[in-house]
Amino acid sequence: MTSEKKTVRAAAIQVEARVADIPWNIEHASRLVDEAVAQGAEIVALPEFFTTCIIYDERVFASSLPPENPALDMLKEKARRHRIHVGGSYLEMRNGDVYNTYVLVEPDGTVHRHDKDLPTMVENAFYVGGRDNGLMQTSLGPVGAAVCWETVRTQTVKRLRGQVALLMTGSHWWSEPGWKWFRNYWRGLHEGNGRLMARTPGTFAALVGAPLLHAGHASVIEGRMLVLPGTRLTLPMRTQLMGETQVIDGQGNLLARRRYQEGAGVAVADIALGAAAPRAEMPDAFWIPRLGPMLSFQWHHQNAAGKAAYRWAKRTGRLKVWEGMRNAQSADERL
Template identity: 30%
Template sequence: MNPRISDLPADPAAVPTLRAAALQMVSTPRVDENLRTATGLIDEAVAQGAELLALPEYFAIMGMRDDDKVRLREVDGHGPIQDFLAAKAREHGVWLIGGSLPLWTEHPDKVLNSSLVYNPRGQRAARYDKIHLFGFRQGTEHYDERATIEAGRQPVSFSIPFGRVGLSICYDLRFPELYRAFGVTELLVIPAAFTETTGRAHWEILLRARAIENQCYVLAVAQGGRHENGRETHGNSMLIDPWGNILDRKLKGPGIVIADLERARLAEVRTSLPALGHRVM
């Protein structure tokens, strides 16, 4: 896999701080209801000064059945969920990352699970299609995303005034080679719907590892609670600094994780322990 943006040094002219927010949800099978919830969280985070906001995986639809999202899939560039994201980014003048939503693919029974990024003018700035598809079986609990999702193929990162941002979704978190493919980034954004079983065991450990090994901030935004379809998601949305410290977190239920990202902190960590410069592979 080749990254879309090559490994470039940090821009010394970049803005020194960025206030970022993760908007944790417990999404339902009803798109309109989920968009109303997202609106309230976006408005609240903006009121607290957020400049970059991220929603969780499946923020717009957590169906009663896995194939419910296939019925609601949108053509790339058109649809009520995409229109919502563009309008909210433009309304507030913020960077808005729509955790994931179902996009059309040629396979009639599948979707692309896609994270879309909108700039402060409401223009689409990036799209990432989830590469690694979750499979899990333990007792009566089982998941197989391959049944309804077509895998993406390309790592995606994009630039904002603060620096470079790498995109991934949920199960991608377990594959560190994806994050290395971005090169040097200032922020990784990881929307997710981790199950309670796997999240309780591995979520925080993996997130802090990605922050430490890439010496960057990690904004992890999760579904967090009991859904109408019976699924329980782990929650624990958090913002982690380049040393692995958790700056803010939300355990369960809808809510906001918010904190300031500082380029001085990135420089401090990367100068004192120049691991990124020591890489040989």
């Protein structure tokens, strides 16, 4: 990598996606990519799970896509038409398992993939972890992909630190479950969670040493929460997705921001591509921030409950490609 850095206009997109409504979500994302391009963006980041929000809802078991799919087609079309780099993640089924796959598409149609390493909590019900390092060799230079809680783990920093010209990140970051009892406690948890989400992109960029695009969700979603691992016992929940769509420079400084209260839209700023000297010291721990006892408990409890649900869904045939995808493939075969 040369010391000379190219300045480009970049955009991170905040969506208000819906649970299991893949056609609507793709069209919603498409319109927002066009909005970013209209503001001059040459690099555009969509969030994690831009094709469906994730909550325990059995419709999500049938919301994965094959490697060639309408979401990827949309990204390819935008990349080629507007001569941009554009990326985001969705559930992708390959060889009988589902992955949280971040794809980055170049203007010439080249596709790079990264599978999130560890599902977060209830996400374990819908996909398994990947094994690649998230390092993509592109025409922009080396790009690092990291999805949601990958950005709060030191193992991600170790894979990418000092090696990338740009970080493409996105999240689908829950808040508290919306229960009416102990409201003051949940309000405090919501506020603390918001502070953690707000500082994560800048902290991660400073640790890795690269400019960063972080795309987020701003929807309020309703569904269920798994209660007891190995069972389908659930409680109803309603949660706010925490947004914090940000553009960050290579030193970890905030350049543009969109909070969840602002809804869907774009955050746009000029960034200088290229690796920077990491500004922050990496903690000698698994997590970058200190997680409180409730988040730590939820991590272990919901991981176990989600993994059991994934095994059940796979065993019973519920884990499958989106019905609309299969219908389209059947129509093609009839032609």
